[in-house]
Amino acid sequence: MQPDRADRHKNKVEWIVRGGRVIGPAPFLVVGILNVTPDSFFDGGLYQETPAALDKACLLMGHGADIIDIGGESTRPFSLRIDAETELKRVQPVLENILEKHPDANISIDTYKASVASECLASGAAIINDVSACRFDHGLLDVLAHFKPGYVLMHSLGDPRTMQNNPKYLDVVREIMAFFDERLNLLVKKGLPESRVVIDPGIGFGKTLVHNLEIMRRIEEFFSLGFPLYLGLSNKSLWGALLKLEPECRGTATQVALTLMAARGVRVHRVHDVQSTVNSLRILQGTGF
Numbered sequence: 668m669q670p671d672r673a674d675r676h677k678n679k680v681e682w683i684v685r686g687g688r689v690i691g692p693a694p695f696l697v698v699g700i701l702n703v704t705p706d707s708f709f710d711g712g713l714y715q716e717t718p719a720a721l722d723k724a725c726l727l728m729g730h731g732a733d734i735i736d737i738g739g740e741s742t743r744p745f746s747l748r749i750d751a752e753t754e755l756k757r758v759q760p761v762l763e764n765i766l767e768k769h770p771d772a773n774i775s776i777d778t779y780k781a782s783v784a785s786e787c788l789a790s791g792a793a794i795i796n797d798v799s800a801c802r803f804d805h806g807l808l809d810v811l812a813h814f815k816p817g818y819v820l821m822h823s824l825g826d827p828r829t830m831q832n833n834p835k836y837l838d839v840v841r842e843i844m845a846f847f848d849e850r851l852n853l854l855v856k857k858g859l860p861e862s863r864v865v866i867d868p869g870i871g872f873g874k875t876l877v878h879n880l881e882i883m884r885r886i887e888e889f890f891s892l893g894f895p896l897y898l899g900l901s902n903k904s905l906w907g908a909l910l911k912l913e914p915e916c917r918g919t920a921t922q923v924a925l926t927l928m929a930a931r932g933v934r935v936h937r938v939h940d941v942q943s944t945v946n947s948l949r950i951l952q953g954t955g956f
Contacts, residue, residue, distance in 0.1 A: 680895045680934035683862040684793040684817030690733060690773055695929060695948045698734040698775065698937040699727030700901065703757045704741045720761040721768065728772065731945035734794065736937060737761055738777035742798050744831040744871075744904070751782045758783070759790060766791045775817070781806030788814040796937075798823050798872060800850045812858035819897050820854070820866050822846050824873025834873045840885045843868050847892055865935055867897040876908040883924070886931055897935040900924045922947045930956050 679692035690696060702713075703720050714720040724735050739757035740749050758776060765772055775794035776787040781804045784795050788810070794817035801807045803826065811818055822843045824834050836842050847866055855861060868882050868889065889896055906912050906920040918940060925936050926947045938944045 678932075678934075682817055682865060682895065682935075683860070684773065685788060685814055686793070688773070688793060690793075690817070693733070694934075694952055696733045696935045697731060697941055697944050697948070698736050698897075698935060699724075699730075699732030699941045700738070700937060700939050701727065701735050701761070702738045702741070703761055704738060715757070717760045717764055721764045724761070724765045724772075725768070727941045728769065730942035732941045734773045734775050735765065736775040736777050736794075736796055738796075739783070740778070742777075742827045742872075744827060747828070748826075751780045754778065754780065754783050755786055759786060762787055762790055762792055775819070779803045779807065781810045785810045785814070788816055793817055794819065797821060798827070798869070800846070801854070808854070808857045811854065811863075815859060815863055818854070818859060818864050820847065820850055820864055820894075821897075822867070822869040822872065827872075830873035834875060834878065836878060839874065839878045839881050840888050843882070844889065844892065847889075847894075851892070851894075861894070865895045865897040866892060867899065870898065870900055871903045871905060876905050879905045880909075883928065886928060886933060890932060895935055896933045897937065898925065898928055898933050899937040900928070901938040901940070918943065926951055 679694055680696055681689055681691040683689055701720060701724055703715055705715060714723050727735055737758050739754040762774055765774060774792045775796045776784060776792045777796040778784050779797050779799035784807055795811065796819040797807065798821050800820055824830050854864065866889065870879050870882065901921050902914050902917040906917040910920055912920060922943055925944060929948055929951055936944055
């Protein structure tokens with residue numbers, strides 16, 4: 668039975684990641700975004716060099732990030748794909764440098780490629796954040812079964828090159844839930860424990876503004892699946908579509924939206940601005956909403 672809003676807000680999130688490490692229990696988990704790409708929509712090119720990326724990771728952790736999510740390939744709409752070797756050259760030195768300085772850091776790798784995931788998990792990453800739900804590279808299923816990391820199961824419609832080409836749903840929430848049910852069954856069958864999984868409905872990944880707002884309006888329906896919800900609302904294009912804001916002006920919209928989602932039970936928040944997010948969530952906790 669789905670718990671009511673008050674009960675959900677009392678529940679703390681606990682996420683088991685690679686090696687059996689437990690992140691939490693905590694009221695919320697904040698994931699700091701670290702893009703080491705030249706073309707990400709918000710901060711592409713700023714952290715391509717390892718020293719700059721390391722400084723940014725330290726700043727994010729200092730501001731309260733529970734997890735650092737390193738991305739070596741942009742998955743913004745219409746972005747181009749890169750090969751695994753190029754992606755690994757971007758992310759692995761950053762991963763290793765962060766862990767050398769902060770051995771206990773929880774590092775997530777934003778990839779859908781089996782070889783990238785395998786190398787990074789072997790180097791100490793704890794989580795794989797996968798926009799493809801193991802559909803682009805089926806070998807990722809074997810990697811997940813072997814390492815048993817934390818895993819972000821995200822919904823997308825198509826791949827980044829085509830996902831925004833007139834996406835259509837009869838009922839966006841029901842179709843995403845059916846997608847999760849099918850993929851979760853496959854992951855568990857392959858050997859990934861359910862305790863490793865969080866689910867992300869994929870705001871902006873093959874969805875129009877109407878779809879994104881519908882997901883947010885009906886966010887409680889996803890709790891019936893029994894997994895923590897992971898949400899990425901940070902500076903996304905829906906705020907441009909809804910409010911006519913350029914990416915650098917979407918900070919307030921991001922904070923209002925993620926606080927509303929947190930008040931309704933979303934526990935894991937992936938953001939660029941960790942400091943503002945931690946403050947927003949502290950206000951929510953302090954008011955006892």
